[in-house]
Amino acid sequence: DAGITQSPRHKVTETGTPVTLRCHQTENHRYMYWYRQDPGHGLRLIHYSYGVKDTDKGEVSDGYSVSRSKTEDFLLTLESATSSQTSVYFCAISRASGRARETQYFGPGTRLLVL
């Protein structure tokens, strides 16, 4: 894994509670992404960041917010978790320059169960 850690690796929470997942990178890559992986859907982009404090929505952003106050950290927050947000969440990073940014490196994932 290309210097990407995710925390926590596993989490069980209850419906209606807030949850924050953290992605930390040591590669100094500009772009960071949050995906969710579900059977039958593959990976779907939730939000991404193209720099500190610069973020944009992905394909399935409803119910999620993100923040990036430092190059190395990208936080994903579920304001009020629902059972439909039970999933495996992956963080990914890529470099900024030209076509190099299109090579994404994925973290180990976080398994989230919302009861």
Add this chain to the structure above:
Amino acid sequence: QQQVKQSPQSLIVQKGGISIINCAYENTAFDYFPWYQQFPGKGPALLIAIRPDVSEKKEGRFTISFNKSAKQFSLHIMDSQPGDSATYFCAASPSGNQFYFGTGTSLTVIP
């Protein structure tokens, strides 16, 4: 709506055989088509990628075939090995920021 359609959902191949996974898309703005390999409990890892200006790209035992007019691309794994057993995802991107993934193919290579 799935932007990239992937088939088959699962595939069983004998050791030494050829594994073929297919993907199709509609959005002509897509200009980058990577394939990822994922082992259980791990994140996906880039395997090989292609751009629409070439019809084929080969890296070792892995080959991508690309048909721009049909809007289809496929991954061929030659001389499949048990260590290739994993889930494979195709993806497509229009700009390098937004990526759309297929639903995945679980490959099992039988010794």
